Amino acid sequence: MLTRSIPNWEISDSEATPEADFLNRRELCKTIAAGSILTAGSLPLIGAGAASATTPEARSSRLYPAKRNEAYKLDRKVTSEKIATTYNNFYEFGSHKNIWKAAQKLQTRPWTVIIDGMVEKEQKVDIDTLLRSMPLEERLYRHRCVEAWAIAVPWTGFSMKSLLDYARPIAGAKYVVMETFNDKKIAPGQRQIWYPWPYREAITIEEAANELSMIGTGAYGKVMPKQNGAPLRLVVPWKYGFKQIKSIVRFTFTDKRPKSFWEQIQPREYGFWANVNPKVDHPRWSQATEKLLGTGKRVPTQLYNGYAEQVAGLYIEIQKKEKIFF
Ligand SMILES: Nc1nc2c(c(=O)[nH]1)N[C@H]1C(S)=C(S)[C@@H](COP(=O)(O)O)O[C@H]1N2
Ligand SMILES: [Mo]
Numbered sequence: 001m002l003t004r005s006i007p008n009w010e011i012s013d014s015e016a017t018p019e020a021d022f023l024n025r026r027e028l029c030k031t032i033a034a035g036s037i038l039t040a041g042s043l044p045l046i047g048a049g050a051a052s053a054t055t056p057e058a059r060s061s062r063l064y065p066a067k068r069n070e071a072y073k074l075d076r077k078v079t080s081e082k083i084a085t086t087y088n089n090f091y092e093f094g095s096h097k098n099i100w101k102a103a104q105k106l107q108t109r110p111w112t113v114i115i116d117g118m119v120e121k122e123q124k125v126d127i128d129t130l131l132r133s134m135p136l137e138e139r140l141y142r143h144r145c146v147e148a149w150a151i152a153v154p155w156t157g158f159s160m161k162s163l164l165d166y167a168r169p170i171a172g173a174k175y176v177v178m179e180t181f182n183d184k185k186i187a188p189g190q191r192q193i194w195y196p197w198p199y200r201e202a203i204t205i206e207e208a209a210n211e212l213s214m215i216g217t218g219a220y221g222k223v224m225p226k227q228n229g230a231p232l233r234l235v236v237p238w239k240y241g242f243k244q245i246k247s248i249v250r251f252t253f254t255d256k257r258p259k260s261f262w263e264q265i266q267p268r269e270y271g272f273w274a275n276v277n278p279k280v281d282h283p284r285w286s287q288a289t290e291k292l293l294g295t296g297k298r299v300p301t302q303l304y305n306g307y308a309e310q311v312a313g314l315y316i317e318i319q320k321k322e323k324i325f326f
Contacts, residue, residue, distance in 0.1 A: 056128045057109045057223070060231075065221030066136040066156045074140045075306065076292060076299075079151035081220045083294045088227045089145065090246055091195065092180065092187035100227040105186045106247065108231045115166075117252040118173035127231050131217060133166065134158035138221065139214065144276045144305045146240035150290040155235050156218030160208040163215055163251070169205060173253040177202040178234060178245045196264045201245040202257065202272075203236060204314075212237060212310050215248075238307040240274045271326040275315070276305035280326045 086100045093099035111127040136156055144150045160176075169176075182198035184190045190197045207213060214235040217224055224230040229246025236243055242262050262270035269283055278288045278301035289298045304311050319325050 055109060060128060060131055061223045063131065063136055064156055064218045064223060066138050066218070068138040068140075068154070072139040072141060074142065074152050076142070076152050077295075078140060078154060079292075079294050084151050084153050084219065085225045085227060087293060089241065090227060090229070092189045092197075092199065092247075093227075094189055100225070102188070103225075103227040106181075106226045106230065107186070108226065108247075111231050111249070113232065113248070114250040114252075116250070117177075117254050118170050119253050120168040120170060123167075130166075131231075134162055134215075136217065138218075141212075141214075141235060141237040142305050142307075143237060143241060143244075144290060144301070146242055146270065146274070146282060146287075148282075148285060148287065148290050148301075149293055150299075151293050154220055155214060155216045156221070156224075157214045157216040157235060159211065160213035160215060160234075161211070164205070164208055167251060167253065169253040172255050173205060174255045175202045175204055175253070175257055176208050177250075177252040177254060177258050178248045179250040179252070180245055180247050181249045196261060199245055199261045200258060201234065201243050201260045203234075203239075203243070205253075206314055207236065207311075210311055210314060212307055238275060238304040238311045240270075240276060242270060243274050273315075273318075273325055275311075275326075276301060277303055277326070279303075 087097045088099055088103070089097065090099050090103055093102040093105075109127070113125050113127060113130060114122075115125065116122040135158055137158070138154055138156045140152060140154050142150060142152050164176075178201050180199035181187075182190060189195070203213070216229065216233045216235040217231060219225065219228055224233065226247075229244075229248075232248045233246040234244045234248065243260075257272060259267075260270075260272065263272060276287075281287050287301055290301050291298050302308075315325075
């Protein structure tokens, strides 16, 4: 069970929030203040009888644990559930890591997913209908944040490929754009107008069709915790964490590359591709090594976060054509 004590693995704020460093100090302080007011409230603890057995949300919990796909092996230990569920980036709930309590305000039912743009037929689908039609499995994946911390998580979900089959994009569609919910009443971060809400991310259709691309619906053999992006989040483990958009409400297929959330804020620091690469430093820090949360260790960063075998082929042609590739 999670507790309210400050975990000893927590890293210093200055180290933990480089993605927010572009903001001036005053705005940042306001952000943190708003976050602490919320966390001081009496929001329910995770797992503390969250939903009664009759709700759709509780019924969906019967889908877990799903069978593990043993094809995906790790070179490190799985990060403890406590760390992965209490050290999070979810700017909708604050620009610091301790948002897990504030995120319990998120209501994941009813939850409607819109599939639109360049598809055979635009549709709106209820989350539980979608979950029922998708083959769920568990995979152990590394996760690497652009801030140079890393974890390893047992995600449950379905392949992005099965979502493509469901959505049926038409010829000419090149990108899948994903959007997070937008609700200032629930997410205090969204009252901060200097951010381009809602959070938006995109990958190419080829990337989405890659065997590694998943839509996460659970973690650690259970329903996805809200702070980790319930009920649907993107999992593309060879890319930096900021691509892995949480709490998705919309998939739009298009032939135009959109500007994603962080790219709009700071294009020189957060490019479209965002593939993990030890040789391409962030303008403000090195990406050569990463901190493995919970271990006190720093280890070398691996190209494509260790998934070169599966994804390097996607980028051979693109790298020749694009001057800026990061
Ligand atoms: N909607 C939304 N999705 C998001 C973010 C966010 O702030 N908002 N942060 C991203 C970043 S920077 C990271 S590292 C991962 C963190 O996922 P985790 O908290 O499950 O480890 O979520 C990504 N998805
Ligand atoms: Mo991140």
